[in-house]
Amino acid sequence: DRIAGILIFLMWKNPYFLLNQSPMNTLTVSAPDSALETYEQVAAASNEVAGLLAMRLRTETQGEVLFSAADRGRYATDASIYQVTPLGVFVPKHPEEVATAMAICRDLKVPIVPRGGGTSQCGQTTGVGLVIDHSKYVRNILNLDLQAGTVEVQPGIALDALNASLKKHGVWFPVDVSTSAQATLGGMAGNNSCGSRSIAYGNMVHNVLGAKAWLSNGELLDFSHFENSSGRAKQIGEFVKQLAVHHQAELQSKWPKVLRRVAGYNLDIFDNQNVRPYTPDGKVNLSHLLVGSEGTLAMTQSLTLKLSELPRSKVLGVVNFNSFYKAMDSAQHIAKLGNGTLTAVELVDRTMIELSLKIPAFAATIRTAIIGDPEAILLVEFAGSDKEKLKHELKQLVALMGDMGLPNSVVEMVDDAPQKNLWEVRKAGLNIMMSLKGDGKPVSFIEDCAVPLEHLAEYTDALTQVFQKHGSKGTWYAHASVGTLHVRPILDMRRDGAPKMRAIAEEASALVRKFKGAYSGEHGDGLCRGEWISWQFGPQITQAFASIKAHMDPLDLLCPERMINPPKMDDTRLMRYAPSYKVIPILTALDWRAWDVQNDPVTEQTSAPGTGGDPAQGLAKAVEMCNNNGHCRKFDAGTMCPSYRVTRDEKHLTRGRANTLRLALSGQLDGLPAQDAFTSQAVHEALDLCVGCKGCKRDCPTGVDMAKM
Numbered sequence: 026d027r028i029a030g031i032l033i034f035l036m037w038k039n040p041y042f043l044l045n046q047s048p049m050n051t052l053t054v055s056a057p058d059s060a061l062e063t064y065e066q067v068a069a070a071s072n073e074v075a076g077l078l079a080m081r082l083r084t085e086t087q088g089e090v091l092f093s094a095a096d097r098g099r100y101a102t103d104a105s106i107y108q109v110t111p112l113g114v115f116v117p118k119h120p121e122e123v124a125t126a127m128a129i130c131r132d133l134k135v136p137i138v139p140r141g142g143g144t145s146q147c148g149q150t151t152g153v154g155l156v157i158d159h160s161k162y163v164r165n166i167l168n169l170d171l172q173a174g175t176v177e178v179q180p181g182i183a184l185d186a187l188n189a190s191l192k193k194h195g196v197w198f199p200v201d202v203s204t205s206a207q208a209t210l211g212g213m214a215g216n217n218s219c220g221s222r223s224i225a226y227g228n229m230v231h232n233v234l235g236a237k238a239w240l241s242n243g244e245l246l247d248f249s250h251f252e253n254s255s256g257r258a259k260q261i262g263e264f265v266k267q268l269a270v271h272h273q274a275e276l277q278s279k280w281p282k283v284l285r286r287v288a289g290y291n292l293d294i295f296d297n298q299n300v301r302p303y304t305p306d307g308k309v310n311l312s313h314l315l316v317g318s319e320g321t322l323a324m325t326q327s328l329t330l331k332l333s334e335l336p337r338s339k340v341l342g343v344v345n346f347n348s349f350y351k352a353m354d355s356a357q358h359i360a361k362l363g364n365g366t367l368t369a370v371e372l373v374d375r376t377m378i379e380l381s382l383k384i385p386a387f388a389a390t391i392r393t394a395i396i397g398d399p400e401a402i403l404l405v406e407f408a409g410s411d412k413e414k415l416k417h418e419l420k421q422l423v424a425l426m427g428d429m430g431l432p433n434s435v436v437e438m439v440d441d442a443p444q445k446n447l448w449e450v451r452k453a454g455l456n457i458m459m460s461l462k463g464d465g466k467p468v469s470f471i472e473d474c475a476v477p478l479e480h481l482a483e484y485t486d487a488l489t490q491v492f493q494k495h496g497s498k499g500t501w502y503a504h505a506s507v508g509t510l511h512v513r514p515i516l517d518m519r520r521d522g523a524p525k526m527r528a529i530a531e532e533a534s535a536l537v538r539k540f541k542g543a544y545s546g547e548h549g550d551g552l553c554r555g556e557w558i559s560w561q562f563g564p565q566i567t568q569a570f571a572s573i574k575a576h577m578d579p580l581d582l583l584c585p586e587r588m589i590n591p592p593k594m595d596d597t598r599l600m601r602y603a604p605s606y607k608v609i610p611i612l613t614a615l616d617w618r619a620w621d622v623q624n625d626p627v628t629e630q631t632s633a634p635g636t637g638g639d640p641a642q643g644l645a646k647a648v649e650m651c652n653n654n655g656h657c658r659k660f661d662a663g664t665m666c667p668s669y670r671v672t673r674d675e676k677h678l679t680r681g682r683a684n685t686l687r688l689a690l691s692g693q694l695d696g697l698p699a700q701d702a703f704t705s706q707a708v709h710e711a712l713d714l715c716v717g718c719k720g721c722k723r724d725c726p727t728g729v730d731m732a733k734m
Contacts, residue, residue: 180211
């Protein structure tokens with residue numbers, strides 16, 4: 026306890042104290058005494074294959090073998106609407122143990138699901154096989170070459186941790202996703218992440234220079250420049266090249282011609298269809314075949330990344346609009362400003378503004394950016410080495426808005442502090458949106474469709490009418506600069522959400538096709554959009570994708586039934602809150618009625634406290650406010666979550682605790698009767714290291730108060 030206290034104090038003084046320390050294996054809970062005992066315990070609780078898998082992992086590795094019902098439940102979800110309980114979880118201590126685990130899974134024919142921060146929004150990190158969590162130990166910087174402007178990293182390192190180490194050298198990795206505090210580089214490569222500044226720096230694929238990765242048969246290959254490749258890597262490249270040549274006509278007619286297209290495999294590396302070429306010189310890099318493949322083709326050992334110079338100066342113009350349509354129509358004109366210094370044009374709509382004003386951590390900041398009561402604001406950033414020149418670009422923005430009939434609509438931010446504060450609000454957009462109380466939640470399934478900028482206003486207007494038709498409303502935010510706006514209609518997945526989800530998706534896809542866009546523009550495919558790959562590309566290219574999967578993973582060991590032969594997105598058997606979801610009745614000592622409400626999906630108004638129908642008198646609905654986005658995994662100057670910062674265990678994380686409570690309250694802890702689960706040892710262990718600091722109450726944008734729970 027004294028050591029833990031000292032570590033918490035040191036991290037309070039220096040939040041990055043632990044980032045470069047040797048990984049710690051503290052507070053391990055009563056492990057079985059022998060491999061045989063491991064087998065017997067797991068086999069009795071699950072099945073014989075699980076028992077053998079756990080026994081061999083414990084015998085042949087030094088990693089953490091997590092096969093309890095609570096552990097598996099904590100890894101059954103990510104930031105999506107889905108929940109799929111894995112056979113078990115393995116946390117490797119060394120990269121070689123990943124290969125060992127793969128060999129064991131190969132022998133036992135157990136599928137593999139790689140995982141980083143667990144922040145995927147489409148179910149990519151959920152699956153029935155063995156989840157391999159890279160984020161605790163496999164998170165080192167392997168080689169930094171400042172002269173070449175590259176860095177080689179292990180897949181479990183978080184983006185903020187990497188950039189904190191690079192800052193003193195005046196460089197950074199610029200694919201700045203909003204979940205940068207918890208998103209790992211391996212996961213970002215798997216999804217082909219983009220971030221707010223892709224208009225300047227491109228997507229993940231434009232910033233990956235190489236990857237070392239294991240195929241499912243155990244081969245470790247170096248995926249880099251095709252012309253310099255050899256052996257099996259060269260053979261894979263030749264195979265994909267032949268497919269690209271064979272399907273050239275289909276590629277040119279069916280492939281979306283937008284920057285933000287992340288669906289399927291990057292077959293077009295041999296016949297570029299992207300508005301921004303994959304490489305500056307047009308040469309093929311085989312690592313780009315893995316980027317966006319969501320762990321279905323190979324398992325990453327390391328990534329080589331391209332670094333960019335840190336901008337010395339930034340200015341921000343916040344344009345206030347009295348019409349959402351006007352904001353969307355203006356984006357195409359704003360995107361032409363800057364003479365190469367424009368780095369972002371980000372949208373925040375009226376609903377997001379109102380929700381931000383209700384959150385203590387964000388209210389004062391958002392007030393500095395708004396003039397009156399705008400229907401939307403656009404955050405327009407210019408970055409470079411000369412602040413005076415950037416101020417001139419800011420004045421150009423002011424002049425443009427005046428010419429468009431919007432004089433005095435721009436809040437100019439030249440100093441760094443107010444800009445940083447406002448970007449923190451924007452980065453928390455997803456969590457802010459999810460802070461709505463009640464069973465109806467903004468649901469992710471069409472949230473990153475991308476359309477050409479000239480069609481953005483028409484697309485958003487038409488999709489808003491679709492939401493209204495189905496008795497819902499969408500909250501809009503994010504990347505207006507590249508035609509990718511995150512929007513989530515409010516649906517109640519416990520009741521009629523699934524059929525409405527299907528109906529809205531069908532109409533949204535028709536709009537995407539009408540405006541020649543991409544259905545999957547940033548967050549990937551996973552369980553949510555896998556079925557739409559064939560819709561986007563047609564049967565021939567879809568078959569080509571299947572051929573790539575079969576060629577590289579003939580055992581179908583890596584994330585099966587995701588991008589190839591995926592399930593239906595509205596299969597309620599895969600959902601966290603299926604119609605069968607039930608909460609056990611509990612009489613609470615504290616008053617949780619403020620959470621026991623329902624909401625109107627159009628007005629977003631909530632009913633009176635205590636009217637939401639929660640058998641746990643509001644406690645269950647308070648627990649369910651956790652959307653699994655993983656903001657509690659951060660290591661910045663905030664407080665949340667001290668026990669996780671020391672242990673790096675999912676169990677000792679605000680998210681892990683909330684998931685444990687949710688599973689207990691809904692009778693989903695396997696082997697435990699629902700009435701006993703809430704007071705079980707599994708719940709005790711998850712809550713035991715909560716220090717009651719109240720950090721989550723303030724730092725968590727959805728207000729999860731674990732100390733009170």
